[in-house]
Amino acid sequence: MSETIIEATAIKKTLGRGAGEVQALRGVDLALRRGELTLLMGPSGSGKTTLLLVLGCMLAPSSGILTVCGTPTSGVDKEGLAKIRRDHIGFVFQSYHLFPTLTAAQNVRLAVDIRGEHGRKAKKEARKALSMVGLEQKADTLPGELSGGEQQRVAIARAFVANPSVILADEPTAALDGNNGRTIMRILADTAHQRERAVLVVTHDPRVIPFADRIVEIEDGLLVGTESGGPERLHFPKTAAFRP
């Protein structure tokens, strides 16, 4: 079995306070493994984003155990969690989160700068990450002059540049048309299979299903499914709209 990069055991998360308190996660077990693209699907409000944020060490679980690359996160302070994120985790969001006044290359370089590398090496790494997503020709272009799909590719290059072991993507194709969505999913699937990373994609989008090695379904803060009674369900569907 491939190496487990992130392991979540019995994760619970309560959000809000008093009358507004919600048990967003109610005991989730999930392992993200090297070389696998996992889809996390479920209805609106089922806890998908909360789980992604917990797995990405952005949100501390109320209880349970989270381990990233063998390191348990409980008791780790803010700086320590930031270091775990910097060293191991890349994030991709639906709305790209690019700085509009910086070029594609400068947006990617920001992530290199955060790791403390500057100058020519940083520039080279940013260009390399852009070429991995097929955008070397657009390095000096501003986000506003790029299509939605190209902006998402810049965001993926920014996530790659730190060479993370895991990519966590929240609805990465939601704002994209068929061609752009397919390109993004192909890049994410190649990241899992050829670059041997763990990739988790949170999605409502059934078009991405053919790219999945594994689909995990969540309802009311709990993973559901499988004949064997475990939390994970394997599908190899043939009929969704995107084709790998």
Ligand SMILES: Nc1ncnc2c1ncn2[C@@H]1O[C@H](COP(=O)(O)OP(=O)(O)OP(=O)(O)O)[C@@H](O)[C@H]1O
């Ligand atoms: N800050 C918060 N305070 C209180 N409740 C919250 C907070 N954030 C989220 N929730 C609630 O927690 C539950 C899980 O939310 P979450 O955003 O994880 O769901 P989701 O599956 O990602 O939904 P969507 O698909 O609509 O993005 C929902 O009931 C939501 O209303």
